[in-house]
Amino acid sequence: MGKLTTTSSSQHSLSLPSDGNVSDDIEKTSCASAAGSINDATPLDSDDAGRPATEDEIKTLRHVRDRIPMRVWLVAIIAAAQRFTYWSTQVTWQNLIQYGPDDAIPGLLGLGQAAGVTINNAFNVVIFMLPLLIGPIADGHLGRYRTLQICNVVCLVGMALMLGFSTPPAVRAGAALPGFMVSLVLVAIGLGGVQTVTSPLIADQYNETVPKIAYRRHGRERVVIDRDMTIHYIYSIYFWLANVASLGMIPASLLEKYASFWSAYVMTTAVLALSCVVLYFGKPYFILCAPSSTVMxxxxxxxxxxxxxxxxxxxxxxxxxxxxxxxxxxxxxxxxEMRSGLMAVKVCLVWPFFRLCIGILSSSGIAQAGQMQTSGIPNNLLMAFNAVGLVVVGIVVEHGLYPFLERRRIVFGDMARIVTGLVFMAVSMAYLTMVQALIYAAPPCYSFVQQCVVGPDGDVFTGPNEVNVLVQLPDYVLVSIAEVFALVTGQAYAYKQAPANMKSMLQSIYAVFNGIGYLLAVLISPAAKNPDLVIMWASLTGVMGAATVVFWFCFRSYDRREAAE
Structure with missing residues (x-):
């Protein structure tokens, strides 16, 4: 690789060595253009293609996203491995914790539904709160790449321990519970760090800042390459690949049900190990940001x-x-830049309510499926339909809806997108309220599902009520739509508003507000029991609806303000 000149946020330039290597002790390059960024990656049909756009052109020409560099896809693959690890393990935990080895639904620990909900949400609290510590370390000391390396290894060690402690010899020795808790902590630390760093790192890989002229439709249309649209598309790729990876919950659920928990963890550990290999050998291709010890x-x-x-x-x-x-x-x-970052922090105030709903859905939603007739389908496999919905909805929105609106110059700003997601989440909670009411209205146990006395002998019936689990499926479509509009836009907005040397820090704040939602889910988890589940789902509907109205009232002017600027 030839000489590469980069420019930091303070406009000072420095050159990398000709081999493109970066010191192992600290990332010494600044966030800057790599050789052949937008100009080499974008095939154009006119001599003036690639030149900076004029003010008039920016105002009058259609704005489009740029082509995506390969290094963006490398970071997306590493992030996808993190999501594969998260979903293919967490989807097994509710059953592992709630049920014992001899229950109708196989488990290991037999601690009950409330314990399963609490531990699942506590795990998410750690994942989303830990970035508040890791973000400043990444931005101010270790750099994002080194932080990512360390967290990936910690996560891999945790998964290896989880695999070992879920094997039959470990279970027979009584080591399953303490081993599971230790591995849970390590996996939470690793995953929390990985998500903190990959979110800003993937956007760092595209660093063209000046709007430029390009040609589309075989040279027939002159357009302006828009950085904000490109960053949003990069986060859509990030989110889309993460949800493709989350389909790992399907084989994990099947392995758990028909083989064993440890066999599911073999698969997860292998994928995580491969991501460590990609991260190590991909280092020369990444654009890396030098940490700044003064910014904090x-x-x-x-x-x-x-x-x-x-x-x-x-x-x-x-x-x-x-x-x-x-x-x-x-x-x-x-x-x-600080003022811009604080605007993004204010927008984050709605995420605790959004994540509260997701946190309850990922645990109590699985438990709700277990209260219905599954016809042999693992109850936790229903969560996979959320991932499938996210993949499909993401494609439709990014390649159908957004281009349609752009061609017609219809502005669908960040706040409008987030509000759309919030509305769909409120509707999702209302639908689950209805499903729970259907369950409670069905025999044989009605509102005391899996714990009623039936027959003359006084036997306790532990089976499901007579409702088909497929009635839950529409909810996963609603949640998918909510996440595509709200979460993708939220992450892109946080990156866009953050100062150059505080990208990880602001993503950490974004994650912390999400973690507060999971903490709220932990606090209300004692309510996740029969016969109070209808009240719980209805309360979530009201909270999400109220949060949506307040958010729109407070931030509806942001889109107009950005359009004016």
Whole structure:
């Protein structure tokens, strides 16, 4: 590889060695253009293709996304392995924890439904809260690549332990419960770190910042390549591949039911090991951002100054501080970036309610399926329909709906997309309320599913009520639509608004707000029991509906403001 010149967010340039290697101790390149980024990757039909667009062209020409570099796909594959690990293991845990080895639905620990819901959601709390610690480390000290390496290895060790402690000899020795809990902690640390770093790292791989002229439709249409649209599409790829990978829950569920838990974990461990190999050998191809040890102290100082001045960021501007006789090491641009980042943080306030619903669905939704007649289908396999729905809906939205709106110059801004997702999530919770009411209205146990006394001998009936599990399927379609509109847009918005040296940090804040939702799910998990489940689902419907209305009222002007800028 020839000499590569990169440009950091502060516009200082530095050159990489001719072999493109990066020190193992620290990532020493800045976020910058790799040789042949947009210009080499985009085949164009005119001599002026690739030149910067003028103001008039930006206003009048249609905006399109750019071609996606191969290095984006490499990061997406690593992120997909993380999601494969998450779903192909977590989908087994509700049954593993809730049921014992001799129950009608096979398990290992036999701790009951409430314990299963609590442990599942506690795991998610750790995954989404841990980034608050890992994000500053990645941005300020280790760099994103090194942090990703370490977290991947920690996750691999955790999966290997989970595999070992779920084997028959370990179960017979009584090591299943302590071994499972230790491995759970390691997997949570690993997955939390991987998701913290891959989210900004994948967008770092596309670093063209200037709108440029391109030609589409075989050279017949001049268009403007739009960075924001490209970043959104990159996150759609990230999200789409993650959901393709989440289909790993299908073989995992089947292996769990018809073979054993440990056989499902063999598959997961192998995939995770392969991702470590891809990460190691893909390093020369990645665009890496140098960590900045000053960004976090500066950010903290700015926030303290703003808080002391009535929460006004303008008080931290260099000229405002000079008037008070204080000299600060940041400039006006840093304050502007901070303001942009704080806007994204305010938008994150809705994610706890959204993730609360997802957290309850991923545990109590599986338990709800177990209360119905599955006709031999593993009850946790129903979650796979959510992944299938996400894959299909993602394709339809990205390659059908969005291009349709773009061609007609119909603006469908970030806030409108998020609100659309929130509405579908509220409808999803309402549908599950109806399904639970159907279950409670059906014999033989009605509202005391799997625990009623039947027959003259006083036997306790542990089977399902007479409702077919397929009535739950439409809900996974609703949730898929909700996630495609809300989560993809939310991640892209957080990256777009974040200062250059705080991408991991802002993604961490985004993750933490999601983690709060799972924490809320843990707190209400004691309510996940018969005969109160209709009340629980109805309450979630009301909470999600109210959150949607408040969000739209507070942020509806953001799209107009961005369009004006």
């Amino acid at each position: 102290p500066h950010t903290f100082r700015v926030l303290v100054i703003a808080a002391r001045s009535g929460f006004r960021l303008d008080a931290a501007l260099p000229e405002a501080q000079l008037e008070r006789g204080s000299q600060v090491p940041w400039d006006e641009t840093f304050i502007k």
